[in-house]
Amino acid sequence: MKFINLTRSIEIGANSYFLDFGDDGHLVLDAGLHPKIEGELATPHFQSLEDYPVDCLIISHAHHDHTGALPLFLRKYPNLKVFLSEPTYHLTLPLLHNSVEVMLKQRLALQIPEYPLYTHKEIDHGTERWQICHINKEWSLNGYPNPKHEPLTFRFYPSGHILGAVGVRIFHRGRRIFYTGDVSFKEQTLMLPADFPQDGIDVLIIESTRGAQEMEKGITRQTEIQRLIDRIENTFDRGGSVLIPIFALGKTQEIITTLFFEQQKGRLRKCPIYIGGLSRSFSEIYDRLSSRSLRRYPGFKILDTIAPIVVNGKKTHKIQPVKGELYLVTSGMMNENTISNILAQKFLPNEKNSIFFVGYCDPESPAGQLLATPRGNLVVLNSSSKPQPVLCEVDHFDLTSHAQREDILSYIQLLEPRTCILVHGDPTALEWFKQKIEEESPHINLVIPPPGQLINV
Ligand SMILES: [Zn+2]
Ligand SMILES: [Zn+2]
Structure with a gap:
């Protein structure tokens, strides 16, 4: 060959x-x-x-x-x-x-x-x-x-x-x-x-x-999920909202289902969950094939059961996050002009809010840049905007696929x-x-x- x-x-x-x-x-x-x-x-x-x-x-x-x-x-x-x-x-x-x-x-x-x-x-x-x-x-x-x-x-x-x-x-x-x-x-x-x-x-x-x-000792998918739930709860306790920049295909369906099951178990409070339009399209296919494809929880329908609210990409600029909301929106690395990038600029100035990453973040991407910026320092998320101080909580959770x-x-x-x-x-x-x-x-x-x-x- x-x-x-x-x-x-x-x-x-x-x-x-x-x-x-x-x-x-x-x-x-x-x-x-x-x-x-x-x-x-x-x-x-x-x-x-x-x-x-x-x-x-x-x-x-x-x-x-x-x-x-x-x-x-x-x-x-x-x-x-x-x-x-x-x-x-x-x-x-x-x-x-x-x-x-x-x-x-x-x-x-x-x-x-x-x-x-x-x-x-x-x-x-x-x-x-x-x-x-x-x-x-x-x-x-x-x-x-x-x-x-x-x-x-x-x-x-x-x-x-x-x-x-x-x-x-x-x-x-x-x-x-x-x-x-x-x-x-x-x-x-x-x-x-x-x-x-x-x-x-x-x-x-x-x-x-x-x-x-390197696989860090003692860190598993389960411990990372637990840590994520704790941090979301903590954010809600102090009156903030959570932004999770996320890939539309695969990661969104995994994480939204994970969070829903945690809510069912009473470990995460019920809250409005927002997703983007493309994530909705992919979730629809996950749902349509839920009994026919190889996966866990056959028949489980993400959109019907969890009922996330779909963010209209064109109206992202008008969104004003209030307390206790969860945004699972693209792109995962917060590329410029995507919903997560625009929302992140609104999350940054409020110390009650959190931005949590759950996937790979290239060091040069806006996500990578934000992760490398200590709290209180300045970051540029959009090349045509001014640098902003990072006042909200920022963290990364290893939930790789x-x-x-x-x-x-x-x-x-x-x-x-x-x-x-x-x-x-x-x-x-x-x-x-x-x-x-x-x-x-x-x-x-x-x-x-x-x-x-x-x-x-
Ligand atoms: Zn690949
Ligand atoms: Zn892949």
Whole structure:
């Protein structure tokens, strides 16, 4: 097999990988757009694919850093088929349409003439070539289930990350390749833990997002939830409100359900909970598939049961938080001009309020900047506004939907693949894995694939 990393640099960035099986087929795993880069440079490196055909694109899950460039692949390869799990199919649609809206805004605000990279119409037409592939079934590259005598087939395994997220096992003439996508080996409130192959993998392509983060002793998801509940209660006691900047897909559904269950148990008081419009769209899909998809609490409906209030994005400027409210709004890293960024500027001057982060915050993002600013010091959340003093409480809670690095390492060592390809990680994260594997499992051939270069595995 030949492998090309289609991303443009070694970092968490976006995901897209090309696998060449010669006459037996050519496939691409994931089609992400870089979350921090604008324009053409955010797309996968199509130039390194110039000499190759591509038969199909397999999507691991609906997050933008895995799907944002999907319409570009369909445009470039007119016969390409896209394979995804049922929830991923439904979640990717609103995500891509929202991406067009964001690009249209950025076209004007940031003067990016090539935006939008694709249109609403193109997304809708493209779905003719999207195909749902159910998990735990073998599929051919033509999209036929349970194929006989095919040299190249694939199968999805639940990865526990968000609804519909899968790892992909590829079977090629007796060799097995496994791509994890984003994985959580621990259960979350809604998601079951990953259910991955336990042996028989020759080549493992594995995410390494959290390779630079040490698992702190005594800190678990449960203790972090408890700490979050305590801090929210404390904020309400002193007459404040809580802002939780949060990703619309996956994190919102997990956290709102977690908070609701804590309310049911009487550990968190009942309060108005606000979410954004895009989060509502994704929650609707979680609800629609609640009995049909692999998750905990089948049948539990977020929107009907919790009844969050939907914030109208256009009226964000008019919102005046009063005491005892909970805002779970995008974006998770408080990018400029998003609801969470605008609201944060209103939360900062009131020492009764709190801003709590529950996901990864890039140090350069407004969220990262705020977390690094001591209380009382000045922070700039919007480049066209004046610096503001941080008077409210600010904290971070580790409620990740990615596997801890120790669990990733254990999985690599359990499988003992001949070759392990590390992807979706920053250089320091990759370095940690490299050191550990060289020390503890030197027989595993560890590969950190340089962008755009063909490697034989
Ligand atoms: Zn993800
Ligand atoms: Zn990812």
